[in-house]
Amino acid sequence: MELTDKQLDRYARHIVLKDIGGVGQKKILDAHILIIGAGGIGCPAIQYLAAAGIGALTIVDDDVVSLSNLQRQVLFSENDVGKSKVEVAKSAAQHINPDVIINPINQRLTEVGFVEDVAAFFAPFDAIIDGSDNYQTRLLVSDLSVAHRVPLISAAIGQFQGQLGTFRGWEADKPCYRCFVGDALDPDDCDDCSEVGVLGAMVGLMGSFAAMEVIRVVTGFGQDPAGKLQLFDGLAPTMRSINLPKDPYCKSCATPLQT
Template sequence: MDLTDEELDRYARHIVLKQVGGTGQGLIKKARVTVIGAGGIGCPAIQYLAAAGVGALTIIDDDRVSLANLQRQTLFTTGDVGALKAERAADAVRALNPHVAVTAQVARITAANVAELIVDTDVVLDGCDNFATRLLVSDHCTRVHIPLVSAAIGQFQGQIGTFRGWEAGAPCYRCFVGDAHDPDDCDSCAEQGVLGAMAGMMGSFAAMEAIRLVTGFGPEATGKLHVFDGIAPMMRTIRLPKDPACRTCGQ
């Protein structure tokens, strides 16, 4: 895809990377990415995807900005308290990069609407805060063959993985967590706390993995879980097996 003179200037630091170049930037420009959740993970992910020049960005979130969000959700300001996150995030994308076609979907993903909300996209980046939504998203992505980048944070820890569960030998997100879906089993940021900078790290990492999927740079990341310990600090990578008994992608 051709880049304008303005785009060549804007994305010059990408284009000089031999692993990206003009071809890779053209692929980014063509890419359609859906971000689930404009929260701690979603905010930095949205910023970096927009800055990278992703062609079309869909943001799905039904929540409103609260004062307690501002410690880690860097797209929002004090004046945004009470506003819809998806709409404010979309406004920020338009201000950052007019080349990105952004759509705000003010909705909560359910079994009834997941196929309608996650459509015509090349990559899904999930940064939501509950297992029920994560599993709905994963099941749908596996069913329709959309690569999924899933990121999560808590306290001083973060984890991120890329899933293509329809492929032979590749796990889906359900292979990783099983059938857990009870919200009582999930620790929330409100209860456990989270370091704001951890959200920034994992959101930025998630954006990088989405761009990796679009451009193909570096080694294959599918089926790997990266776990970061912010206290140590250290990161380790785990190879996730495919669960042959998984009810989504197993035999």
């Protein structure tokens, strides 16, 4: 596929980057990304991926827009209160870039019978962004990422802190998200931002960073971040990276030789 004159103009600032170029932009245009959650992390990720020219986005969320979302979920306005988040996100993303295909799924990934053929559902995806707000969903997404060998970009925020990691747990030397958090004995035990609060701009930072990591996965620019966790402290402000070990007894990604 050759880039059209319009695409050459629209994506010129990507194309002149020697680590992306025309070849990288074609990969972006061909990519299909799964986004779990159209909330604080999902909103900026959707915006920047649509602007970047990602070929298709499948967005999964069963929530509706509420007034309290508007402090940080930047795709939505007061006119959207009460509407399906995925439908509003689809309209907003296509307003940014009408060439991007948006597949909204107004359903929870954890619902029984989410899809009839899980393997077929995950086959088209080049990467997953998980911005969900509970361990039950996060661990399920991680296990599906490992089972179907789709790179996972997992982002989380709380108050003034954020964290982000890229996971490819099916590889012998790379951990999965379950290696990082364990089995989360209480799958619903996540901080609720309605109780502890969250800085809206921090959510925007983490969602934008997640979008950048998707583009890294798709194009291969820069260094490989898999197996590391990026930690942001908005109070300091500081950023640091830590290495995550692979759990040899992980029930999701450990091989028979490891167990």
